[in-house]
Amino acid sequence: MTVVKRNKRAKPDPELLKLADSLLANYQKPEDLIGENGLLKQLTKMLVERALETEMTDHLGHDKSGEVTNGTGNTRNGHSTKTLKGDFGALPLDVPRDRQGTFEPQIVVKNQTRWAGFDDKIISLYARGLSVREIQSHLEEMYGAEVSPTLISNVTDAVSEDVKLWQARPLDAVYPILYLDCIRVKVRDNGAVRTKAVYLAIGVNMEGHKEVLGLWISQTEGAKFWLQVVTELKNRGVQDIFIACVDGLKGFPDAIEAVYPQAAVQLCIVHMVRNSLNFVPWKAQKEVAADLKQIYSAATADEAELRLTEFENK
The missing domain is CATH 3.30.420.10 (Ribonuclease H-like superfamily/Ribonuclease H)
Incomplete structure (x- = not known):
């Protein structure tokens, strides 16, 4: 007898569960979780800023209170404010700075103003035939993000350039x-x-x-x-x-x-089948199409010949 072992579902970290319980202690309605000032937005801000601080520590080689060990004497130099637009609307972030201006964050790169995927939404709406004004209204209504017509035009123009390069690529x-x-x-x-x-x-x-x-x-x-x-x-x-x-x-x-x-x-086979069905009564077209498929989907030429003979006899 074969015994099949069921995979045990991974249990969440107890510490994470405690954290989730404490964060949701005052939860009463969906807006508390996903609203303009909801928990998910606040949590995203906290995690991204913590990640930025970690990147800065890695860049300098010491944390905020640690001894300066890098050869250039570079240290932290406060924060700058950046606002990113995304599915949750506008998210203000405090981005750490260094005195020598050599810090290049990875999770939120310099000059980035939108989360990855936000441009995709603009392109998707544009591809569906929406005008710039309609895209602007939709993004503001759905995500609370005020997007300028210039931004929308820049995003679509950038894709147009990519399309031109793709269309002219060597083959x-x-x-x-x-x-x-x-x-x-x-x-x-x-x-x-x-x-x-x-x-x-x-x-x-x-x-x-x-x-x-x-x-x-x-x-x-x-x-x-x-x-x-x-x-x-x-x-x-x-x-x-x-x-x-x-x-x-x-x-x-x-x-x-x-x-x-x-x-x-x-x-092509599709057009060949369609042309063949022009000579078949409407009620019999479905059955004839199924029999024709047995011919052109055969694995070998011999099998196709056999199916063709059967089709002819039928």
Whole structure:
């Protein structure tokens, strides 16, 4: 008989439990914990400031009351005030200083004004199509953080620069498989929401991993624009692709072969199935699609031939 031992749940430190009990002694409502002046905010302030003091001790080599042992005679020189914005609103901190100005804190670096993750919220709201004014109102309502339009613009502009660098990065010389497709999404453009086509290129590299090679936005999908896409891929270093997997857009294969004449152009499975179902009554489409999947998901060519024969007979 096999005996299965259950892992024992780790018990919290008794001292931490005592501390938590003492901190929560006056707890009555959720605002006491997570409000503007709640316990979590106060605890965060205390922990960060203690960490900063520890970093200063490590930097100088002695604590506040300790003997100066560093060779330069550097010592503490009071504190400066810094305010960080985050999920809990604005958090004022006392940051220790040294006389020689050589202290470089790590937990809150110089010139940092927001907690890590706060920029992500701005980008997330921006990506959902919210205007600068709407983002500003949302952050103030949800987190009590007054964020200027300039800050929001700086954050989104910084990401835009990163996107440009990513879009122009050099690519591998060979991608055995290249998927080219277009999706339509709603985007905010000059204050209005419009539907635009996003051209997507996904390559399978020599290690077998998928890699997004680029994204391009246009009003409509067309073979002429796809020609520009594959030309850009060539200019960014892609010398050869073996198989280009595309939809049934007219002129698409010609656009690819103009840049990669040796590539095999193959209609993607999803579009092949959709085209096949055009010849099937609506009530039978679900069953036919399931039978087709048995063919293209077969592990070997022989198994696929067998499933194809079964499909034909059925």
